Amino acid sequence: MIESFDALEAELEALRPRDVSPRLHRGVAERLAKRSSLRRRSLAWCAVVAGGIAASVTLAVLIWSGDAQIIRDRTMVADPENASIVAGDDRLPTLLAYEGALADSAGAFEALLDKHARTYSLSTGQDPWANLMMPYAFVPNSTGGQ
Amino acid sequence: MLDDWTGWLNQHGAALVLFARQWAPNQADAEDIVQEGFVRFWRSRHRTGDPVAYLYTCVKHYALEWLRSRRRRSRREEAAARSELLAGDTLFTGPLEQEERREVLEKALRSLPETQREVLVLKIWGGLAFPQIAEALHIPVNTAASRYRYALAKLREQLAEEPIP
Numbered sequence: 001m002i003e004s005f006d007a008l009e010a011e012l013e014a015l016r017p018r019d020v021s022p023r024l025h026r027g028v029a030e031r032l033a034k035r036s037s038l039r040r041r042s043l044a045w046c047a048v049v050a051g052g053i054a055a056s057v058t059l060a061v062l063i064w065s066g067d068a069q070i071i072r073d074r075t076m077v078a079d080p081e082n083a084s085i086v087a088g089d090d091r092l093p094t095l096l097a098y099e100g101a102l103a104d105s106a107g108a109f110e111a112l113l114d115k116h117a118r119t120y121s122l123s124t125g126q127d128p129w130a131n132l133m134m135p136y137a138f139v140p141n142s143t144g145g146q
Numbered sequence: 147m148l149d150d151w152t153g154w155l156n157q158h159g160a161a162l163v164l165f166a167r168q169w170a171p172n173q174a175d176a177e178d179i180v181q182e183g184f185v186r187f188w189r190s191r192h193r194t195g196d197p198v199a200y201l202y203t204c205v206k207h208y209a210l211e212w213l214r215s216r217r218r219r220s221r222r223e224e225a226a227a228r229s230e231l232l233a234g235d236t237l238f239t240g241p242l243e244q245e246e247r248r249e250v251l252e253k254a255l256r257s258l259p260e261t262q263r264e265v266l267v268l269k270i271w272g273g274l275a276f277p278q279i280a281e282a283l284h285i286p287v288n289t290a291a292s293r294y295r296y297a298l299a300k301l302r303e304q305l306a307e308e309p310i311p
Binding site for chain 2: 008014018023025
């Protein structure tokens with residue numbers, strides 16, 4: 001019984017399955033090559049996208065830091081830490097100059113106003129804001145129009 | 147070896163195509179099934195503990211997928227496929243003097259139930275051990291072994307009825 005069992009197995013093992021055709025090898029090679037090419041392409045796209053994002057972030061940081069510097073420069077006059085630059089100087093029509101004059105007396109304040117009116121009168125053609133750094137992001141229209 | 151797909155295909159290709167013939171009516175369709183199953187295996191071969199068993203699993207999964215899509219196409223094609231499967235081209239090659247015996251064996255093999263035939267193919271021509279067969283077919287090891295025994299018993303029974311050439 002066991003002998004015949006083994007004999008049948010041996011007979012079956014002696015049968016050789018048909019060889020695969022070259023078409024199968026070609027097909028597998030093409031499919032795997034196509035896949036690796038797709039993978040390379042997607043990796044290249046990932047690199048491009050990542051580079052683009054990195055460039056955008058860098059540009060945004062540079063622009064932001066540049067804007068912050070401009071804002072800092074333009075607000076320098078209004079910055080209390082830099083107030084010493086103009087404190088006590090009544091030649092310019094600054095808030096500090098007026099506050100100082102008002103603290104002295106009402107007469108001193110009026111005198112300062114008169115002084116500035118004379119100094120920066122339209123007849124002299126001198127712009128009273130010309131020597132000031134503007135505390136605004138946009139410069140006011142000097143002609144007064146909108 | 148694991149990174150050389152040609153080595154894998156050379157070693158297992160013929161048995162894989164024979165395995166796929168259970169669901170494919172001819173050699174060309176079986177090779178198409180093996181091609182897709184093999185590519186799927188190759189992409190995910192590192193995820194498994196037993197790559198050989200997994201290779202057969204991939205081929206069987208794709209074969210069943212292929213069969214479903216083919217059945218959807220038309221019932222007439224299915225009937226044609228079944229008749230092709232029964233009277234299709236040969237599964238094995240061998241010396242001409244053993245041609246008659248080979249035909250008898252093929253006929254007996256084709257008459258086996260699919261569940262028994264696939265175990266027999268994996269054991270005899272795939273060279274898989276029962277635990278590997280169990281893993282490949284998602285069945286218990288004892289079931290794999292018993293199906294193998296039943297298959298051989300049925301073959302012996304059928305061959306006993308055939309006149310010895």
